[in-house]
Amino acid sequence: MSRVILFNKPYDVLSQFTDKGTQGSKARTLSEFIDVPGVYAAGRLDRDSEGLLVLTDDGKLQNRISSPKFKLPKTYWAQVEGEISDDALEALRKGVELKDGMTAPAMVKRMDEPAGLWPRTPPVRFRKSVPDCWISLTITEGRNRQVRRMTAAVGHPTLRLIRYRVGKWSLDGIETGEWKEA
Known part of the structure; x- marks a missing residue:
């Protein structure tokens, strides 16, 4: 059974679990909010955007959500x-x-x-x-x-x-x- 997590991403948070940037100051990431192993964001939401981010541990579902060919x-x-x-x-x-x-x-x-x-x-x-x-x-x-x-x-x-x-x-x-x- 795949897991699906719905997250209301705040402004100024990256849509990833780690900050691999080289800007000096660390950006806020999903790891500050979500402590669920094995789930990944299905698609992205820009740092300056807010709202629904879907995360899942199911690679096929992740692809169906994020790939433009499915026109979700x-x-x-x-x-x-x-x-x-x-x-x-x-x-x-x-x-x-x-x-x-x-x-x-x-x-x-x-x-x-x-x-x-x-x-x-x-x-x-x-x-x-x-x-x-x-x-x-x-x-x-x-x-x-x-x-x-x-x-x-x-x-x-x-x-x-x-x-x-x-x-x-x-x-x-x-x-x-x-x-x-x-």
């Missing part, structure tokens, strides 16, 4: 700069041109700030003169920093990015820095 949907909540226009939403729905080519169409909609959202440390910078808003964006690819690049391409840089869902698993009921077995 991943839903993100993005706080973006500015009030996103209908045109920008439509562009995301059709796919946008990035330096590494066109993205597949995304499912996207405006949303209210997620209820019960934990504070981020450090907080997102606030500017009185520049509004922001939240969107829910579902993609089936997994390019490097794809959501951030997509929102920037339509004129709305991402300020905060939270992965809410991976396939059938979601963040529901998992506090930041906590995990549970699926």
Whole structure:
């Protein structure tokens, strides 16, 4: 029986168990939060992103989750700069041109700030003169920093990015820095 762990990764934590960097100061890693031998992250979540990280001890499952060829949907909540226009939403729905080519169409909609959202440390910078808003964006690819690049391409840089869902698993009921077995 394979193990599946759902972890709500905090901001500024690497999606790996050790810090092999050479930056001098040690980065926070999964080992600070998860003491379960033999599980590994199925896919990555950037250091400056938060939210759902799926870990498993099953190599085939890990591949099905992380490989783009399986097109597993991943839903993100993005706080973006500015009030996103209908045109920008439509562009995301059709796919946008990035330096590494066109993205597949995304499912996207405006949303209210997620209820019960934990504070981020450090907080997102606030500017009185520049509004922001939240969107829910579902993609089936997994390019490097794809959501951030997509929102920037339509004129709305991402300020905060939270992965809410991976396939059938979601963040529901998992506090930041906590995990549970699926």
